[in-house]
Amino acid sequence: MSKERARRRAVREAERERALRREAGRQARRSRRRALKARLVPRRVRIARQGGVLARRERARNGVVALLFVIVQLIAWLLWSSWWVSFGVLVFSLLLVPVLVTLVFDRRT
Numbered sequence: 834m835s836k837e838r839a840r841r842r843a844v845r846e847a848e849r850e851r852a853l854r855r856e857a858g859r860q861a862r863r864s865r866r867r868a869l870k871a872r873l874v875p876r877r878v879r880i881a882r883q884g885g886v887l888a889r890r891e892r893a894r895n896g897v898v899a900l901l902f903v904i905v906q907l908i909a910w911l912l913w914s915s916w917w918v919s920f921g922v923l924v925f926s927l928l929l930v931p932v933l934v935t936l937v938f939d940r941r942t
Contacts (some may be wrong), residue, residue: 894938902930 882888909922 898930898934902912
């Protein structure tokens with residue numbers, strides 16, 4: 834009877850040992866994969882916006898300028914059916930917007 838229990842215990846311990854080795858192998862593969870991924874994939878850098886009053890005001894101003902630019906483009910595309918005129922308005926707007934923003938919103942004067 835004791836020989837039978839000893840044999841069953843030996844079988845259980847051998848099975849447990851195999852399971853532990855399998856799990857250790859899985860853990861090793863997982864850690865190697867993580868290390869490889871960490872080397873290959875760059876970390877994401879979080880770029881935080883500034884949250885002051887001036888930064889918020891500037892974001893709002895830039896949003897208004899962009900919205901006005903889009904509205905001008907829509908009006909140009911709706912009023913004139915010629916592609917050349919609409920394209921000319923686009924080019925003219927792209928050249929004129931920075932000048933107007935500098936003239937209207939420049940704080941150095």
